[in-house]
Amino acid sequence: MSVRFLHTSDWHLGQFFHNHDRDYEHTQFLSWLLYQIKEKQPHALLIAGDIFDVINPASSAQxxxxxxxxxAHDLAPHMQTLMIAGNHDSGYRIEQVEPLLEKFNAKTVGVIHKNNDGQIDLDRLLIPIYNEQKQIVAWCLALPFLRPAEITGLNEHTSNNQSAIAYIHQQLIAEAKARKSDDQALILMSHAHMQGGETSDSERPIVVGNEEALSTALFDDVIDYVALGHLHKPQKVGQEHIRYSGSPIPLSFSEINYKHQVLEVTIDPTQSDDTRFQYQPIFIPRTVGLIRIRAELPDLIEKIKALPSGEVAHLSARDFLEIEYTTDAPPPVDLRQQIELALPKDRYRLLRISRIYQKTADDQHNESKIDLAPPTPESLFANIWLKQGYEPDPAVLQDFQQLLHEAQHDLDEKQG
Incomplete structure (x- = not known):
């Protein structure tokens, strides 16, 4: 028996990009995804974490x-929607709405729970996927983002984060092997940073010492497909069947060239190794562009005037624009005004103007940026080092980012 499903992740509903909301883009993506569900009628939709952008999402995002x-349930009543919490989500919050989700044939796994005997509750992590005849065609091993504070100390095998992650994978895979029949597939869904994965600058840095990235050795050969979330670039990791679907929209300018997609996957466990797994990327249309102009200062205004024109009525549908110019002399004091006058009317949202000036003849560059977004704790911390004449120490930055994330998570949970 074969199983057909769609793999997506990292929606980041409710995200603000340089103080601009992304509601319009997310609405367009979700409408597009509903059309795919209607046409393809999959057995399951897998959402591999970071459903929301923040732990306490706005009511509009929810x-x-x-x-x-x-x-989706109206269009494909038999389809199951399976979700896990990512590092941006509150696992406890998304599990609170289980009675509502059941109405839509949906299930979410937010955190690792323990049974009364203190062992991991594997039943909550191992979800059967059914076909239209109510036969089990696959098992989904659902692993949310594994926070050290939530998984260490579960028992004597989980004394530290590394041992806890390995133990949870071993126990879950062993239980899945015991339950599956030969004609049922095993799909592992996880929100994690895998070794060898290519990152962008929009993934929130989550580090545990120097061992943030996990090894694909955690995945037993019996697993037919690994549906990953966390990294925003669609990519495979090591093997064809271990994949990140990537985010549906670009979440930073470093993702301009990403081919955002949803993966359509079919697995037939009764076939040989070469034919049992098939996947097809379904490319997501980009409804709002990210445009970056780079130019020497004398050519800058003409390049801006050459941008495509044509008014876009709704602000949320206008393209995002970043401008970088190079100069070895001070720019005119009214440069920003010149830029705004040169821009085609009601077509773009200007996010940032960056000045790059040449300090030396050997073309070493020093960069000065005018960022229209508020500073982040990470940037403020790094600037302290720079003002003292030092490059930020990577190890110290990692420790700071971990402490910052844990503090924010604790604060958000208390406020929630």
Whole structure:
């Protein structure tokens, strides 16, 4: 028996990009995804974490998700929607709405739970996937983002983060092997940074010492497909069947060239190794562009005037624009005004103007940026080092980012 499913992740509903919301783009993506569900009628939709952009998402972001689930259920009543929490999500929060999710044939796994005997509750992590005849065609091993504070100390085998992650994978895979029959597939869904994965600058840095990235050796050969979330670039990791679907929209300018997609996957466990697994990327249309202009200062205004024109009525549908110019002399004091006058009317949202000036004849560059977004704790911390004449120490930055994330997570959970 074969199983057909769609693999997506890292929606980041509710994201603000340089103080601009992404509601329009997310609405367009979800409408597009509903069309794919209607046409393809998969057995399951897998959302591999970072459903929301923040732990306490706005009501509008939550409404987007639940309206999507209701609409998807109307279009494909037999389809199961399986979700896990990412590092941007509150696992406890998304599990609180289980009774609502059941109405839409949806299930979410937010955190690792223990049974009364203190062992891992594997039943919550091992979810059967059914076909239209109510036969089990696959098992989904659902692993949310594994925070050290939530998984260490579960038992004597989980004394530190590394041992806890390995133990959880071993126990879950062993239980899945015991339950599956020969004609049922095993799909592992995880939100994690795998070794060898290519990152962008929009993934929130989550580090545990120097061992953040996990090894694909955690995945037993019996696993037919690994549906990953966390990294925003669609990519395979080591083997064809271990894949990140990537985010549906670009979440930073470093993702301009990403080919955002949803993966359509079919697995037939009864076939040989060469034919049992098939996948097809379904490319997502980009509804709002990210445009970057780089030019010498004398050519800058003409390049801006050459941008495509044509008014876009709704602000949320206008393209994002970043400008970088090179000069070895001070720019005119009214440069920003010149840029705004040269821009085609009501077509772009200007996010940032960056000045790059040449300090030496050997073309070493020093960069000065005018960023229209507020500073982040990470940038402020790094600037302290720079002002003292030092490059930020990577190990110290990693420790700071870990402490910052843990503090923010604790604060958000208390406020929630």
């Amino acid at each position: 409404k987007q998700l639940y309206q999507f689930l209701a609409d």
